[in-house]
Amino acid sequence: MKRLTAVVMSAVILFSCLAVPVYGAGKAENACSAACDCGFSPMVYVAGLGSAKIYSNYGTENEKLIFRPGTDSVTDIVTKLLPAVLRLIITRDYDGFCDALIPALNDMLGDMAMDDNGDSKPNVTALESGLPTDGTHGVNSDYYFGYDFRTDPLVTADKLNAYIERVKEITGHEKVNIRASSMGGTIATAYLKQYGHGNVDSIVFQCSPILGTQVAGELLTKKVVVDKDAVVRYAVQALPELNNDFVEKSLKALIWLLDKTGVLGGLADVVNRLVPKLIDRVYDEFLMPVLGKMPGIWAFVTDDLYEQTKAEVLDPVKNASLIERLDEYHYGVQQSLAEIFSSAKEDGVRVLILASYNMQRTPLVESYKNSSDATVDTKYASAGATVALLGETLGEGYVQKVNDGHNHVSADNIIDASTCILPENTWFVKDMLHCVLHEGIRDFYRWFYEGEEDYTVFTNAKYPQFLQNDPENRRLIPIE
Template identity: 30%
Template sequence: MKKIISLFLAVSMMLSVFIPAYAIETEESVHNADECTNIPVIIVRGMDFGGLYVDYGTENERSAINTDAGMIIKGVLKAIGTGIVKFNLDEVVDGVIEIVNDIFKNFSMDENGDSLYNVDVPKYPESADNYDNLRTGEGFEYGMVRTCIETFGEGHTYYVNYDWRLDPYVVADDIHAAVETAIKNTGHDKVNIVCCSMGGIMTVAYLTEYGYEKVNRCLFMSSTFCGAQVASDLMVGKVDIAPENLYNYLKYTVSDNNVLSSLIDILNFFGGFDVLTKLTDYILENYKEEIYDDAIIPIFGRMLTLWGLTQPEDYENAIDYVLGGRTAKNAGFLKRTDALQDMMKNRTALINEMIENGVGIAVVAHYDAPLAPVYENADFNGDSILETYQMSGYATVAKYGETLGDNYVTENPEYISPDRVVDLSTALFPEYTYIIKGAPHVSGSYGTDYADFLVWLLSYDGEFYAGASDEYPQFMVSDSSQSLKAFD
């Protein structure tokens, strides 16, 4: 008996010594953070307008945008039919508003700014290499994710997808979860955050709510970290279609097609855009209020993201225009919009504090493309989606197609682009801001120069400021295939 007990004890002792040792050894052979110089990357994507689903993950799952062709055709026929028969534009506008509501009904938020319907998005809680579609991405954020997986190794890349209508403070919780998972899985104590487009304001919310202690670098790529003029204009009723803006945008859209491009020039020569915009002006003059009351406000009015993107100088006007003022009924909602405006007000101080405490910051903004010609300030220079003014952190930027002029005086000649279109002197973080002429919105497609630039931003092991490498100077030129060269 004694023999058996002592044998049992001996075996237990051996097991207790060897099993944990063995367990630790296997874990270390997979990844030892002390010996690894690859810092995990969190990619916070931009707005995926068509990426929302009703009853996501159930058998009833369907796109939140209702594009049932039968419904749309029926609506259009009804609108045009009754309008023409009765010779009445009111009927046409009513019909169009009805169709728009049918298409976007699922986007609606409740009066507190939360989703009215059961809408969600695909989420990626594990490291990105666990998902086939993320390992094989090509363009935009997907290309970035693939580049990061291949460059920094498995388990080092995390992708944050979110419902872009939501309060950025709600999305901040998802970013926090990704940061914590990355740290837990890899054993590293910090992450690099790459926030793209709408991901900018979401990341500002994360940094505000959870701090920057776990952030090594933060890259603001074509981002909304300073809001967006298009959202601001929408919220104060500055909807407008100007002939020059329409012409510029169409020319840009068809720039690869000589025939269409010439047709647009001919149309412009004969005043076609003036005629066209006289019609839209007439519609806006007579129906803007109705369009806002019955379509824009019910669909977009309570999206907290848009309230965060609204520029401070437009904010109170937006409250009057969209909500009818600071009424008691709106108090709950306004508490949240006020919080977002405060967050954006404190953003500059927060990022400066991050820089002082050793967090690497890069702001990357593009220009030389016109914007969607549907709002008053669509004559701003941009990257066809967002305005360079906000993406760059408020650089001084000439209107699209113009320069700042020969008489323009900059505070610092080093900070003006060689074509005198962008002056970084007025930007919030000029030392850390890159300006790239001609690059598309959220570049970084797989296999491009721009992807190499992204890798450099994430891995460069030296003093981190714009232009730290001769290869990637502060002012660069790109083309649509995202090649990069110095602009001088």
């Protein structure tokens, strides 16, 4: 009899546990999602731009992947444009070239455009992450949150909140650890603004444009420049990503040769002469319609260019509600970061901000000399460091701007972290490409996540404020 009762009881418990993912939030979960005592809050990974594929006419026979475009559609556009490029070289007919270029670009990416309020077209779908159902968790397993990068971060923050609530429910934890990668930082900060930090145990911002990135505003306001040396640096630094030593060395040699023989310089001159002739039409007929009303892209615009960009790009009447929405992020989140962070820290939320420096950033705009991780400027990813231009230092006899009783100037005299919003919680990795991780960086994160107190740049001699990246040997070396 006892055995029968036990079998029946087990069946009931098993059934009610299985029922949890199906019925979601209800009384049933209390029966089996008891508090987990593993001692480690589950990890939520808030991914970067491009984490959700975007389709037009999804699920119909006209379904098309628009972001990121596949190799097919890139090859397609190049093939389509080749005759137009040849004609341009012979005839110098720039308008004729635009007549071929612009429809081809719009055909590939035009459906990404948002409407006047900054919302997606109804026939465009992003495959965002659904709510998770598997409660398995630990320091090495992330709950992956992917989203439509075009959308207002404050709208995506609502989805992240639902996601975090579900993770808590299925793991039996009160709080989560967050790792926000790149654009994920704009979503995570919007989440902290909207929902507070009550659900957050600790948070890592990895190469995140939490104060924007200079490219965005400069691109939207046509500050386009092609600097040959910057383009070469940008290309060469990306070569190790190929993970093929032979190809890497051959391409490096080829680039060196093209540079020394003046071919690259000549090309850059041609492009710089072309830019003024093509730019207005490319902007008016392609770039602005596609990017100009995307709140996700606007979240990257830095404060120094924000009002100017708005005045140049948006119509105060037609885009009134979009502007209201953009202001809510820009002023309420990006420019309120100091308050958001300090209130989280006061309540014991542990924060690690990781910014990389010394890489050539996207070279096609005026600020190409900003030190960066190749995508996000160090001063913005670090939430406020004072950073020397690429290849320069802060100057002999430099004295750190804010004296808090600690040294925050890097030994290579490139960074003064004393001006950061959180100087004690911001780490700098030299020569790390945007969000390119290895085991040494993961070890660093693990050390942080598994800790219990507020770890600072002074806690562990292995992880001081300034670290040299050594991807070949998968380690971080203190810069002393």
